[in-house]
Amino acid sequence: MMSIFSSLMLALTAGAHAPLWHDNLHWRGQNASMQVQPGGGFLLQAAHAKRTIPVPPYAVQTASPLFDGLYAMAQDDLRQDSVTAIHDAAYDHDQPIPCTCFETGDKWHYVWTRDLSYAVDLGLWRFDAARSRSGLRFKLSDSRVPGTPKGPFAIQDTGSGGSWPVSTDRVAWFLAARHLLDDAAFADTTWQALTATLAQDRQYAFDAGMGLYRGETSFLDWREQSYPAWMADDVVPIAQSYALSTNVLHYQALQLAAQMAEQRHDARAADYRAQAEALKAAINARFWREDRGMYMSYLGGDGAPYDTYDLLGLALAITSGVADTERARQSLANYPVWPAGSPVIWPERTDQPIYHNRAIWPFVSAYALRAARQLDDPAHIAFEITSIMRGAALAGSNMENYELTTQAVHVNDGTLSGPVVDSPRQLWSVAGYLAMVSEGVFGLEADGRIAPKLPVSLVPMLFGNRDTISLQLPGRRITLQRPKKLAGNLLVTDRIEQHGNDSVVQLKGIKAAELSLRSTVPPFAPSAPAAPQVTRNGADWQVRATAPGVLYLNGQRVGAITGTLAVPVANALQCFSLTQTGAAGLESLQSPPQCEGPVASVEGAWPRTWTAPAAGRYQVALSYRNDHGPINTGITTAVKMLAIRCAGSPEQRVPVVMPHSTGEQLSTTAQFSADAGARCRFALEQGFNMSYLAGNAHYTGEAGGVGGPLNEADVGALRIVPLAAETAP
Numbered sequence: 060m061m062s063i064f065s066s067l068m069l070a071l072t073a074g075a076h077a078p079l080w081h082d083n084l085h086w087r088g089q090n091a092s093m094q095v096q097p098g099g100g101f102l103l104q105a106a107h108a109k110r111t112i113p114v115p116p117y118a119v120q121t122a123s124p125l126f127d128g129l130y131a132m133a134q135d136d137l138r139q140d141s142v143t144a145i146h147d148a149a150y151d152h153d154q155p156i157p158c159t160c161f162e163t164g165d166k167w168h169y170v171w172t173r174d175l176s177y178a179v180d181l182g183l184w185r186f187d188a189a190r191s192r193s194g195l196r197f198k199l200s201d202s203r204v205p206g207t208p209k210g211p212f213a214i215q216d217t218g219s220g221g222s223w224p225v226s227t228d229r230v231a232w233f234l235a236a237r238h239l240l241d242d243a244a245f246a247d248t249t250w251q252a253l254t255a256t257l258a259q260d261r262q263y264a265f266d267a268g269m270g271l272y273r274g275e276t277s278f279l280d281w282r283e284q285s286y287p288a289w290m291a292d293d294v295v296p297i298a299q300s301y302a303l304s305t306n307v308l309h310y311q312a313l314q315l316a317a318q319m320a321e322q323r324h325d326a327r328a329a330d331y332r333a334q335a336e337a338l339k340a341a342i343n344a345r346f347w348r349e350d351r352g353m354y355m356s357y358l359g360g361d362g363a364p365y366d367t368y369d370l371l372g373l374a375l376a377i378t379s380g381v382a383d384t385e386r387a388r389q390s391l392a393n394y395p396v397w398p399a400g401s402p403v404i405w406p407e408r409t410d411q412p413i414y415h416n417r418a419i420w421p422f423v424s425a426y427a428l429r430a431a432r433q434l435d436d437p438a439h440i441a442f443e444i445t446s447i448m449r450g451a452a453l454a455g456s457n458m459e460n461y462e463l464t465t466q467a468v469h470v471n472d473g474t475l476s477g478p479v480v481d482s483p484r485q486l487w488s489v490a491g492y493l494a495m496v497s498e499g500v501f502g503l504e505a506d507g508r509i510a511p512k513l514p515v516s517l518v519p520m521l522f523g524n525r526d527t528i529s530l531q532l533p534g535r536r537i538t539l540q541r542p543k544k545l546a547g548n549l550l551v552t553d554r555i556e557q558h559g560n561d562s563v564v565q566l567k568g569i570k571a572a573e574l575s576l577r578s579t580v581p582p583f584a585p586s587a588p589a590a591p592q593v594t595r596n597g598a599d600w601q602v603r604a605t606a607p608g609v610l611y612l613n614g615q616r617v618g619a620i621t622g623t624l625a626v627p628v629a630n631a632l633q634c635f636s637l638t639q640t641g642a643a644g645l646e647s648l649q650s651p652p653q654c655e656g657p658v659a660s661v662e663g664a665w666p667r668t669w670t671a672p673a674a675g676r677y678q679v680a681l682s683y684r685n686d687h688g689p690i691n692t693g694i695t696t697a698v699k700m701l702a703i704r705c706a707g708s709p710e711q712r713v714p715v716v717m718p719h720s721t722g723e724q725l726s727t728t729a730q731f732s733a734d735a736g737a738r739c740r741f742a743l744e745q746g747f748n749m750s751y752l753a754g755n756a757h758y759t760g761e762a763g764g765v766g767g768p769l770n771e772a773d774v775g776a777l778r779i780v781p782l783a784a785e786t787a788p
Contacts, residue, residue, distance in 0.1 A: 077441065077514075077516035077517065077519070077520075078445055078448075078517075078520055079519055079520055080123055080125050080126070080448070080520050081122060081123050081124065081125065081520065081523065082094065082123070082124045082125055083125065084125065084448075084449060084452055084453075086399075086449055086453060086466065087465055087466075089106040089453055090104070090106065091103065091104065091105050091106060091125070091452035091453050091455075092104045092125075093124045093125040093127075093128040093129070093452075094124070095124050095127075095128070096111075098114060099114040099118075100112055100113050100114045100131070101124070101127070101128035101131055101132070103128060103129075103132065103452070103455055105452065105453060105454060105455030106453040106454070106455075107455075108455050109455075110132070110455045110456075112128055112131045112132045112135055113131070113135060114131070115130065115131035115134040115135070116134060117134065117186075117530075117531040117532055117533065118130075118131070118531050119496060119528075119529070119530045119531070120528060120529045120530075121520075121521045121522070121523075121525070121528040122520070122521060122522055122523025122524065122525050122528070123520050123521060123523070125448075125452060126448065126496075126520065126521065129448060129451050129452060129492070130492075130493075130496050132451065132455075132456070132457070133451070133457055133489050133492040133493050133496075134186075134493075136456060136457050136483075136484035136489045137161075137183070137186060137187075137484075137489050137493070139165075139484055140161045140162050140163075140164065140484055140486050140489060141161060141187065141190060142158070142159075142160060142161070142162045142168075143157065143158070143159055144156060144157050144158060145158045145160055145162055145168055145169050145170055146168050146169065147167075147168060147169035148760065149217060149692075149758060149759060149760025149761075150169065150757045150758055150759060150760070151757050151759060152759050156757065158170065158193065158194070158197050159189070159190055159193045160175075160190060160193055160194040160197060161175060161178065161183065161187075161190060161191070161194055161486050162486070163175070163482075163485065163486050164459060164482035164483065164484055164485035164486055164488075165456075165482050165483040165484050165485075166459075166480065166482035166483075167482055167485075170194050170197055170198060171216050172198045172213060172214055172215065172216050172229050172231065172232055173216070173228055173229075173231050173277060173278060174486055174487050175194050175195065175198065175235065175486065176195075176198075176231040176232050176233075176234055176235040177231060177234070177235075177278075177422055177426075177487045177490070178235075178422070178486045178487040178489070178490035179191045179194075179195065179234075179235035179238065179239075179490070180231075180234040180235045180238065181422065181425055181426075181487065181490035181491055181493070181494040182490055182493050182494045182497060182498070183486075183489075183490050183493070184235070184238040184239055185497070185532060185533060186493070186533060188239055188242075191235065191238075191239060192239050192242065192245050195232060195235055195236055195239070196245075196248070197754075198213060198214050198232060199211040199212065199213060199214065199232075199248070199252050199754075200212060200214055200752035200753050200754030200755070201752070201753050202747075202751050202752060202753065203751060203752065203753040203756065203768065204751045204768050207747060207751055208255065208258070208259065208747070209255070210251070210252060210255045210256070210752075211248065211251060211252045211255065212229075212252060212255050212256050212259060212752060213229040213230065213232040213233070213252055213256045214229060214749065214752060214754055214755075215227065215228075215229040215749055216229075217692045217693055217694055217758075217760065217761075218275070218280055218691075218692065218693075219275055219280060219282055219294045219297060219690070219691060219692075219718070220294035220295075220297070220298065220690060220693075220696055220718025220719045220720075221685070221687070221688050221692075221693040221694060221695045221696035221697075221718050221719045221748070221749075221763075222693065222694045222695075222696055222748070222749045223274075223696065223748065223749050224260070224263050224264045224273065224274055224298065224696065224698065224714075224716055225274065225275060225294055225297055225298040225696055225716070225718050226274055226275040226280060227260060227264045227272055227273065227274030227275070227305050227309075228274065228275070228276075228277035228278070228302075228304065228305045228308055229256065230256060230257075230260065230305075230308045230309055230311075230312040231277060231308050232252070232256075233249070233252075233253055233256075233311065233312045233315050234308070234311060236249045236252075236253075237249075237315050238505060240319075246319075249319070250319050250323070253312065253315060253316050253319065254316065254327070256312075257309075257312060257313065257316055257331075259747065260272060260309065261334075262714065263698060263714045263716075263746065263747065264714075266301070268730065269301060269341065269345065269362065270337060270338065270340070270341030270344075270345075271301040271306050271338070271341050271342070271345060271358075272301065272305060272306050272309045272338075273298060273299060273300065273301055273360075273727075274297075274298070274300075274301075274302060274305045275297050275298075275300075275302060275305070276302040276303075276304050276305065276356060276357055276369060276372065277302065277304035277305050277308060277371065277372070278304070278371055278403075278420075278423070279304075279356075279369060279371075279403070279404065279415050281414060281415055282294065282297060282691075283411060284404070284408065284411050284414055284415040284416045285356070285367065285369070285404050285408075285415055285416070286357075286648070287587050287648040287649060287650075287651075288410065288587065289587075289650075289651045291690070292690055292721045293720070293721075293724060294690060294718045294719075295716070295717075295718060295724065295725065295726065295727055296359065296360060298696075298716045298718055298727050299359075299360030299716075299727045299728065300357050300358060300359055300360050301345070301357060301358045301360075301362075302356065302357045302372070303342070303346050303354050303355065303356055303357065303369070303372035303373075303375075303376060304356075304369065304371055304372035304375055306338065306341075306342050306346075307342065307372065307375040307376050307379050307381050308375065309338060310335055310338045310339055310342065310379060310381055311375075311379050313331050313332075313334050313335035313338065314331075314332075314335045316331040317329075317331035317332040317335060339380075339381050342354075342376070342381050343381065343382075343386070345358060345362070346358065347386065348364060348366075350644075351366070351368070351393060352389035352390065352392070352393040353368050353373060353389065353390045353393050353394060354368070354372065354373055354376050354382070354386075354390060355367065355368060356368050356369040356372055356404070359614055359649060360614075360727070360728070361613055361614030361634065362614040362615075363611055363614035363615075363636065363649055364616070365648060365649060366406075366584070366638070366645060366646035366647075366648075367404065367405075367406070367584070367648065368394060368404070368405050369403060369404050369405075370394060370401055370402065370403050370404070370405075370423050370424075370426075370427055371403065371423045371426055373390045373391070373394055373427075373430070374423070374426035374427045374429065374430040375426065376390065377390060377391065377430035377433060377434070378426065378429050378430050378433055384434075387430070387433070387434055388434055388436075388574060391427075391430060391431060391434060391436065391439055391574055392574040392575060392577060393577060394577065395577045395578065395580040396442060396576050396577060396578055397463055397464055397578065398464075398578075399419060399446060399449070399450075399461070399463060399464060399465065399466035400419035400424055400442075400443070400446030400447075400449075400450070400461070400463070400466065401419065401423070401424055401427050401442075401443065401446070402417070402418065402419065402463050403415055403418055403419070403420045403423050403460075404416065405580070406580075406581060406582060406583055406584035406645055407463070407582050407583050407584070408583070408584065409583050409584075409586065410586065411475070412472075412474065412475045412476060412477045412479050413462050413463075413470060413472070413475065413476065413477025413478050413479065414460070414477050414478050414479045414480065417462060417463045417464075417477075418460045418461065418462060418463055418477075418478060419446065419450065419460060419461045419462075419463055419466060420459070420460045420461075420488075421446075421447050421450055421451070421457060421458070421460075421461075421487075421488040421491045421492065422485075422487035422488050422490065422491040423491075424443045424446055424447050424491065425443070425447065425490070425491030425492075425494045425495055425499075426491075427439065427443050428440060428443035428444065428447070428494075428495060428498070428499045429494070429498060431443060432498065432499065432502075432512050434574070435512055435549060435571045435572075436571065436572075436573060436574045437512075437514035437515070437516065437548045437549045437571055437573055438514075438573045438574055438575065438576055439574060439576070440499065440512060440513075440514050440549075441514040441516050441517055442576060443495070443499070444495055444499050444500065444514075444517065445517075446466075447491060447492055447495045447499075448495070449466060450466050451492055453466065453467075454468050454483070455483075456483035456484050457483070457484055457485060457488040457489045457491070457492050458481055458482070458483055458485060458488060459478070459480065459481050459482040459483075459485035459488060460478045460481055461478070461481075462477065462478060468481045469481065496530065497530065497532060500513060500517075500521065500528075500530075501530045501537045501539065502537075502552075502564070503530075503532070503537065509537060509552070509555060509562055509564055510551070510552060511539060511550060511551060511552060511564060511566060512549055512550075512551055513539070513549070513550040513551075513566070514548065514549060514550075515545055515547065515548050515549065515550060515568060516548070518541065518545060518550070522541050525541075526540060526541055527539060527540050527541070534560060535560045535561075535562065536560055536561040536562070537561075537562050537564065538561060538562070538563045538564065539564050539566055540563065540564065540565045540566060541566055542565075542566050542567050542568055544568075545568055546567075546568035546569075546570075547568035547569045547570040547571070548568075548569075548570060548571055548573060549568070549569050549570075549571040550566040550567065550568055550569075551566065551567060551569055552564055552565075552566065552567075553565045553566060553567035580643065581641065581642035581643050581645055583641075584641065584645055584646075584647055584648065585639045585640065585641030585642075585645060585646075585647040586639065586647055587638070587639065587647045587648040587649065587650055588604065588605060588606055588608060588637045588638070588639045588647065588650045589605060589637075589650060589651075590635075590636070590637070590650050590651040590652065590653045591603060591604055591610070591635045591636070591637050591650065591653050592653075593635055593653045593655055595628065595655075596625070598627060598628055599625040599626060599627055599628060600625070600626045600627075600628055600633065600635070600655060601623050601624075601625060602620070602623065602624045602625075602626055602635050603622065603623045603624075604620045604621070604622065604623075604624075604637050606639050607619070607620070607621045607639070607640060608620055608637050608638050608639040608640050608646070608647070609637065609638045609640065609646060610624055610626075610635065610636075610637060611635070611636045611637070611638070611649065612626060612633060612634070612635055613632070613633065613634050613783070614634075619640075620637065628655075629656075629783050630656075630657060630781065631656055631657075631780075631781045631782055631783035632654060632655075632656040632678055632780040632781065632782055632783070633654065633655050633656050633783075634652040634653070634654040634655075635652065635653045635654075635655075636649045636650050636651070636652045636653070637649070637650040638650070656780050656781070657780065657781060658778060658779070658780050659778070659779040659780070660776045660777070660778055660779075661741070661776060661777040661778075661779065662775070662776050662777075665741070665742060665743050666740050666741055666742040666743075667740070667741045667777055668738060668739065668740050668741070669738075669739050669741070669777075669779060670736065670737070670738050670739070671705065671733035671734065671735060671736065671737045671739060672735070672781075673735050673781070674733070674734050674735040675732065675733070675781055675782065675784065676730055676731070676732050676781075676782040676784075677730065677731055677732070677733060677779050677780065677781055677782060678728050678729070678730055678779070678780050678781075678782050679701065679703070679713070679728065679729055679730070679731060679741075679777065679778065679779050680715070680725045680726050680727070680728045680729075680777075680778045681699075681701075681715055681717065681725070681726040681743075681774050681775070681776075681777060681778070682723060682724070682725060682726075682774070682775035682776045682777075682778060683697070683717045683720070683723070683724070683725075683726050683772045683773060683774050683775060684720055684722065684723045684724075684772060684773040684775075685697050685717050685718060685719050685720050685771075685772040685773070686719070686720065687719065687761070687762040687763065687769060687771070687772075688719045688761040688762055688763075689719060689761070690718075690719055690720075690721065692760065692761065693719055693760070693761040693762070693763065694748065694749040694750045694755055694758060694761070694763045694764065695719070695748060695749075695750050695761070695762050695763040695769050695770070696716060696717065696718045696719065696748050696749075697716070697717040697718075697746075697748065697770055697771055697772035698714065698715075698716055698717075698746035698747055698748045698770060699714070699715045699717070699743050699744060699745065699746045699770075700712055700713070700714055700715070700743075700744045700745070700746050701713050701714070701715050701729065701741060701742070701743055701744075702741070702742040702743075702744055703731045703739060703740075703741055704739065704740045704742075705731070705732075705733040705734070705737040705738070705739040705740075706734070706737040706738050706739070707734050707737055708732065708733065708734065708737065711731045711732070713729035713730070713731065714727075714729065714746060715727060715729060715743075715746075717772040717774075723775065725778065730782065741777060743774065745770065746770065747770070748763075748768075748770045749763075750762075750763030750764065750767075750768040750769050750770060751768045751770065755768075
């Protein structure tokens with residue numbers, strides 16, 4: 060690992076300068092060159108292969124044949140991704156399914172909700188609106204189970220522990236749909252799906268105590284890469300946790316719901332608006348980490364802060380308006396970069412191969428570019444543009460991802476080699492490249508406005524000796540005119556003249572407040588420690604750590620620990636966990652918790668009864684086993700509703716989630732209140748999972764598909780523990 064660390068540190072000191080890429084570029088001993096061919100096509104000599112690029116439907120004309128040819132290549136990649144049938148081994152036994160869709164890439168021939176949604180949001184709707192709508196419709200489904208709520212619902216694809224609600228980022232669907240509402244029928248479908256999906260997520264994934272939605276980080280769904288290693292075989296803590304990216308997606312979906320409700324004079328508009336504002340406030344209260352000047356990637360189910368960050372979550376927080384200007388600028392300035400580009404997670408993991416870990420993903424870089432544009436930051440705008448260009452040129456396609464320090468499609472590093480998977484013409488990477496050109500260089504906004512924010516450092520590459528550069532898009536053309544005298548560090552609009560479909564933008568230079576590129580950070584987080592050793596000594600718990608770190612109790616920071624620390628015993632649940640501290644005060648991911656406290660275990664047939672020994676709040680969970688699929692995939696997370704009727708109190712209803720398991724374990728937890736001596740009756744009612752969707756009748760990979768819906772687990776004891784007063788919401 061020291062060799063990797065040394066390599067990273069060397070890369071950090073390499074620096075990055077404004078490129079002069081006209082017909083070629085050179086990077087770390089690799090070359091790429093572009094030649095214009097007779098008739099208007101291009102020939103790319105990538106680092107390790109040649110590619111002939113046909114004449115594109117829509118041309119860009121700059122001083123750089125490399126820039127122009129790569130735009131043509133992205134369109135050729137998009138042409139190859141445009142199909143009339145899709146297939147995947149887990150659906151219809153890999154037989155073709157008719158769909159006028161975008162497939163996901165050269166190695167991925169299906170349509171996945173998050174991939175398509177981010178790709179369309181990045182601009183594919185401009186190039187083929189009909190195909191974008193068709194693909195999005197394919198990712199909607201009604202329920203096939205009588206007596207359950209009707210949709211349509213956005214589909215959460217197969218995933219950790221059996222899919223939703225372990226993963227809850229299916230609401231990314233609405234990021235894409237919002238661009239295509241000019242079609243009345245599609246707008247009506249979107250409204251129906253939006254209200255149904257939000258209602259379902261509110262019922263099963265929203266935690267009113269935290270004010271946040273639960274679920275896995277969006278896109279970062281290979282849990283070993285970014286979550287603690289001890290969660291690899293137990294995804295309940297992920298289902299119980301809260302992710303920045305997924306909560307920002309819900310915020311944007313709620314905003315869209317409020318907007319569409321207002322347009323329809325629907326009384327729910329005020330509720331959606333209030334929910335969105337409350338969620339925004341909760342995100343800012345819970346995820347912001349003042350000492351890092353960034354929003355954390357995720358929180359534990361008990362609210363524990365994790366000293367880990369992801370670029371997509373930060374970019375979405377900025378572009379959505381969740382982050383105010385000051386926090387947005389801090390987040391972008393404090394998130395680290397490497398000369399090749401921005402990593403999708405930081406800090407990296409020493410024990411994981413290259414994929415999300417130690418990697419650049421071009422579509423995420425495109426969202427970071429969008430965030431940099433929102434903040435008028437020339438340094439990050441130029442940095443992300445050149446990173447996206449370089450990767451595509453060297454690889455000869457818009458790849459799924461790249462190794463962080465070399466921007467190579469594969470690096471040999473023993474068991475850590477990778478990227479583990481790297482598909483050419485990956486759809487969201489293609490979309491990211493097209494967005495880099497249309498938004499990043501030519502300033503085309505989602506609403507059709509033109510607002511270039513072009514770093515002066517890129518003028519030599521793009522303009523050379525030219526006075527103008529131009530971009531052709533479906534139905535319009537944008538021409539940028541350079542100012543006679545370059546000044547400042549950012550070119551913005553001086554005036555716009557309209558000549559038919561050609562918008563001619565006269566640029567002017569301004570001096571923008573530039574954010575520095577942070578490139579001197581520890582690359583790796585320290586390893587997570589083992590669970591603390593907890594023993595009772597009279598009125599205290601003796602909590603022992605094997606390495607210096609930080610002790611947490613019920614998600615709250617207790618303080619530094621360098622051996623043994625005494626914590627008073629409480630007549631309530633006390634869960635202890637540790638982090639290890641490393642360079643620059645970085646904390647590791649959390650250790651497994653060690654929980655102590657009085658436990659009531661209620662067995663027998665349902666409904667079950669229990670008497671509260673004292674007034675207060677209690678935590679409830681189920682012992683269960685769910686062997687209906689592997690830990691990493693499937694659609695059969697068991698989702699139930701626990702109805703709790705305690706004497707003297709209204710009925711309390713709480714969702715309980717039981718993902719796929721490798722043995723007997725505890726479900727997600729929920730809280731309820733009871734008076735002293737109250738007799739409580741617990742009834743377990745049916746919930747909803749992704750196997751209920753009619754679209755998953757095509758699923759042949761595991762249980763719950765072609766054989767019919769399945770939402771069951773082997774349920775054992777009901778576990779009840781008292782909560783300390785301060786942990787109550």
